[in-house]
Amino acid sequence: MPRFFLVLLVASLLVISAATLTQDPDLSPDARSLLMLAEPSDQSRAFVYLMGFDTRLDHSPEVAGQKVLVREQLHEQQTENTTDIFQPALPNDGIPLPQGPAFCHFKTPGCLKSLFELHAIESSLTPAESELLSRWRRFHALRDYRVLTTASLEEPLPPYPHLVAAGRVSLRSIIRLAQNGQAHRARAAVLDDMQHMRQFLARESHMIGKMVAVSLLSDQIDLLNALQQHFQLSPAQPLAPLSLKEKSLRMAMAREFALLSNGLFTMSGQPDLLDSEHPMPAWLSRLLFKPGLTVNAALSVYQYPIAASEISPAEFVAFVTAKNRPGPQAHWVRNPLGTVLNRVATPDMWVYAARLHDLDSKIQLFNAINPPSPTAPGRHWINPYYPDDPTVALKPKARQICLKGPLEDSAGLRCLRGFALGDL
Secondary structure (H helix, E strand, O other): OHHHHHHHHHHHHHHHHHHHHHOOOOOOHHHHHHHHOOOOOOOOHHHHHHHOOOOOOOOOHHHHHHHHHHHHHHHHHHOOOOOOOOOOOOOOOOOOOOOOHHHOOOOOOOHHHHHHHHOOOOOOOOHHHHHHHHHHHHHHHOOOOOOOOOOOOOOOOOOHHHHHHHHHHHHHHHHHHHHOOOHHHHHHHHHHHHHHHHHHHHHOOOHHHHHHHHHHHHHHHHHHHHHHHHOOOOOOOOOOOOOHHHHOOHHHHHHHHHHHHHHHHHHOOOOOOOOOOOOOOHHHHHHHOOHHHHHHHHHHHHHHHHHHHOOOHHHHHHHHHOOOOOOOOOOOOOOHHHHHHHHHHOOOOOHHHHHHHHHHHHHHHHHHHOOOOOOOOOOOOOOOOOOOOOOEEEEOOOOEEEEOOOOOOOOOOOEEEOOOOOOO
16 A cells, blocks of 8 residues: 555656646746837838838839738738748849949948049939939838837848938938038938938837948938038037937847747747657657747846946946846756757847947037037047047048947947048
């Protein structure tokens, strides 16, 4: 009899252990709260328009964008119960991306100066460039931008390269306006473009789209500075620093977190989790991989860039120097495969917070170089990253002045470009 109870006890413990090891916990409240921010909006004319921004000259961006979204909705419905659905590609017959010297990168020495010189040989825009400029203005007139798609590896992204090209065509048209004797109207046009791009920056939840907005704003600040110097314009009003909504990565990181979560839950219970040719029993799949536990374990990695983006540049320096970046929690016994996936698939998104701080610092540098009145003390700057160290790097040949920062500035966002830098 005692042996019978011992066997029964061991069997019960094995059953309880197996149930515990295969049970996947619910998402934590913090994880659910972050995922809720990534829920797609119901409607946005601006997003529909942007999705069709690159459609051919004789097509409507609104119609083209709506077709893309309808196709995406149908694809989502088809893949609810299977992951093996073929999605035919749409024909790539949109506006070709314009190329040439007029689309050089501003961080390239001489790029900005060359745009002023190109006016002499470019009397008009090509039909494609004219259409991109028209679409740029129409897109900015739509003030309801919100992402309408669900975060997934297969979701269609807006044609950001065409948006960047349209932004450059707008800058060229502004330079042409200034060189035709309307420099003050040109400055107002740059400021108008900046206002709309800042609204886009605050509303965009695709990380790549947010970085596109950062790049476009950086170019617009450079052109504004060049106009001030080249045409010796009257003092401009200081540019407002980035607002919390503009600089925060909360919405973008929520979308990245949803991308992870949606992908992991799609894998849940798949018998071919490790090998499509040798499927495993469902209980073994649940034993090795728990999507809920995997998502919860990765949460801190996604919260870190949010915190890094919502502080001041000086605080960001301390944040980076502390080297306290969290990693995903490891659960080798309960969730070995999920632990491996987190270690392999978790990206370093916190570096994007640095780009936003770089842009914010560039705004303050512009304000220091361009005081609001002739009598105001000018050319006195404080590096937002290092308030006690006003050192800047003057590069007269490249016609730019750069601030020091805690991380490498590969995009050149901390540099302000213009003309009259030799006497700073």
